[in-house]
Amino acid sequence: MSNADIARILERIAIRLDIEGANPFRVRAHKEAARIVSEQGEPMSAMVSREGALEALPGIGKDLAQKIRDLVATGSTPMHDELKARIPDEVVDFTELQGLGPKRVRTLFAELQIRDRAGLEAAAKAGRLKGLPGFGEKVEQNVLKALATASAWSGRVLLARIWPLAHALAERVAAVKGVAQVELAGSFRRRKETVGDLDLLVCGGDAESVMQAFTTHESVTDVLGRGETKSSVRLDTGLQVDLRHVPSESFGAALLYFTGSKEHNIELRRIAIDKGWSLNEYGLTQGEKLLAGRTEEEIYAKLGLDWIAPELREARGEIELARAGTLPKLIELSDLRADLHMHTTRSDGRDSIDAMVEAAIARGHEYIAITEHSKALAMANGFDAARVRKSAIEIEAARGRHKNIHILHGLEVDILADGELDLDDDTLNVLDWVVISIHSAFTQAPEVATARVLRALQNPFVHAMGHPTGRIIGSREPVAFDMEQVAQMAASEGVALEINSAADRLDLSDVNARLARERGCRFVIDTDAHSTNALENLRFGVFQARRAGLTAADVWNTQPWSRFSGSLGARRKAPRKTAAARPASAGKSVATKPAARPAAERTAKKPAAKPPAAKARRNS
């Protein structure tokens, strides 16, 4: 049972408790626990075996720790079984519909015995909802609307997919006369890999004109609400967009507030309260007196904190680092000097070598690697040994045509099901840059998958592991290998883990990259572009890296060519470790070598997995 599975069950326990009218703080405790579990890099299945490890997590006490242990051991917990027997799954799902919260869902279930979607729709159509307490004509109509919308809307959309439309909406509002500032806040600003809605923040201009411009945008199909300071709309794609018009003296406070995360805000509020102040979207106040509000920086400063980049605002220890002045200096797109994973028409790319190289030059890259597929991916026209040797000549010719960029002769070599690589060592030795990736056998058991990856990582010709977990957001689960062991092996072998910038990969995830960083891994951020356009995606990989707390120093392809090229051959010179080439025996934990860069060397800047001060977060 993965952390995500456990988190989901805890979340549903919380909703069921809420529907039953339980103590709201008990509900919140379960929701908080779900969040904490989902953000742990280490699997719960590993943590349960360490005495007291669960209880050491802030927000997890004796009771929740036991529930997590039950879930790991049996896939369930007695309390959830009892709750499920009383409240069916589909009733829980009702709370996802706009306008239905726990109270109204409770009424539907208790008064009308509605147990599923079909029943809800039938009751609403028959006009049986509007007579219920807390319901009326309008709510009934909204339920029907929400049911129709929900079937067309999966809930979240990839950040990269919404990027252009989000900016178009912002520009539309920015064009209104007198508007001074427009920001896209929310999870969009935190650069989460998917966003559930968009939050626009506007200051300046006439509020009425701003609302008018916003609610009449061509992609708006439904105006959900329209007040003096706030409007909500639904777009034709199903996405909800909220706009808030705020005064300039409150803009920083509003930006902070609506950027979130909710958990980050709650921690900030606690700090304010402890100082006898109050923090809301209008500012930081002491009684009637406004202490700060115009910018985020002044609010953080007043609270005794360094400004925290939005990508880190997830209540994962960033506040303690900000207080201590030890926040990492996050990597930026401009730090990258290369893209080391891309395809051309020679395998399954859409553009030629020359087109890709020219596009890379236009992007300002100092060096790139052309990395076609290997032969296991026959459908992608993967290279065999002979084709690799021919390719070397083609790359050399390309170098002759393009003098103002360094081109590495690379390959994306398949990791076969048993951990063997798809090409032999002699062939790999021809290449300047070897990325290894999983493209098959995605559903192996954890021990098998772990042994497979550990074996592959020990090949001395390998430089990097591409899209390590193989997950596709929304459609394919990550390969179930043990990230802890893989990260330790990658660190000790000096193999970089990729953060793949493809919109639906973003693999490693922020949580995994954070764990890998703590184990001393280095990284590369690549596009895996299959066309010149896709080279633009690098920014999304950088966002993911920032969410993981990575600095430029953590990422190999930020190095200037002279240093990078000098570091490529290091592993090949070392004698081949024959014993290490065998896969570890299934089910047995593999001896973990110390990380290449010991954790202690890096603690000064790294965000702690569990901040030492977190248990006492109400201190200040």
Added chain:
DNA sequence: GCCGTTTTCGGCCCGACTGTTTTCAGTCG
């Protein structure tokens, strides 16, 4: 259900908007 320099009880973040009410509960973020 969690937490603790107020430590085993009594707190736990806060405001806008809607719709159902007739002063406010429910929902949402």
